[in-house]
Amino acid sequence: MLRERSILTLISGLVLGPLAVAVLAGGVAAQEEEGPFDLNLEAGASVFFGATSQTTAIFKSTADYVADHLEFGGRLSFDYGEAQDGAGITSVTKRSWLAGGSMDYLPGGTWSPFVFVTGEGSLEKSIDLRVGGGGGIKWTLWEEGDGEFDLSGAVLYERTDPRVAVGEEDEITSLARWSGRARLTYPMADGRLTFDFISLYQPEWNEFGNYTLAVDTGLAFNLNSSISLKVSLVDRYDSQAVDRGARENNDGRLFFSLVAAVK
Numbered sequence: 001m002l003r004e005r006s007i008l009t010l011i012s013g014l015v016l017g018p019l020a021v022a023v024l025a026g027g028v029a030a031q032e033e034e035g036p037f038d039l040n041l042e043a044g045a046s047v048f049f050g051a052t053s054q055t056t057a058i059f060k061s062t063a064d065y066v067a068d069h070l071e072f073g074g075r076l077s078f079d080y081g082e083a084q085d086g087a088g089i090t091s092v093t094k095r096s097w098l099a100g101g102s103m104d105y106l107p108g109g110t111w112s113p114f115v116f117v118t119g120e121g122s123l124e125k126s127i128d129l130r131v132g133g134g135g136g137i138k139w140t141l142w143e144e145g146d147g148e149f150d151l152s153g154a155v156l157y158e159r160t161d162p163r164v165a166v167g168e169e170d171e172i173t174s175l176a177r178w179s180g181r182a183r184l185t186y187p188m189a190d191g192r193l194t195f196d197f198i199s200l201y202q203p204e205w206n207e208f209g210n211y212t213l214a215v216d217t218g219l220a221f222n223l224n225s226s227i228s229l230k231v232s233l234v235d236r237y238d239s240q241a242v243d244r245g246a247r248e249n250n251d252g253r254l255f256f257s258l259v260a261a262v263k
Helices: 002-031
Strands: 037-048 053-067 070-084 090-105 111-122 127-144 147-162 173-188 193-203 211-222 227-238 250-262
Touching: 037 227, 053 250, 111 147, 127 173
Parallel strands: none
Antiparallel strands: 037 053, 037 250, 053 070, 070 090, 090 111, 111 127, 127 147, 147 173, 173 193, 193 211, 211 227, 227 250
């Protein structure tokens, strides 16, 4: 009973909390013209129940600010998941966070140089702390209204501190990576639907068998200019995760979420 109540409390918080923010955001957006600041908040969950149960929650926040010829961006996300086996034993199966910041020069141009920094931690990928930073250039192939398609190439330096048991030696690794990204935002049905796709491939500088791959695919139903209901597939692959002690190199989730936007 306590377990069922905790799941219900989690889902209620995930839905009602962002819904309150979304209503407030909608009121603000209706009263103000679109400005240089863009904020998006997203909260979602994936729940399976029966003889065994799985619960996963996700929170994302993005903020962008355009000033003259520069665009500053910030990203923050947090995932948490639990699973219950046939014996009724519950364990944490997912706990990860990701934060990042970027600065783009000439963000509205066809070619846009940028620099970025990132930080992350992940239970399922056995990462205690991974930090990185680098620079590259973005090529915008198509942009029309709220739709855009661009490709990015970059190089970065990365330092990974793996999760280890007490008493084990901490084997910190440092390396350089290539980074390639494809991103598409495509409005459909007169703006009532929006399809998003982001793929990020990052192989080691001179060893392409060591790589990470992140794919985010989403379809949002836009209730109005500020509030959307979204279904998304989030997949993460790290070719070295098992070597660090993780169960699998790949980790994917399907989420249903609520998105609030302020522009």
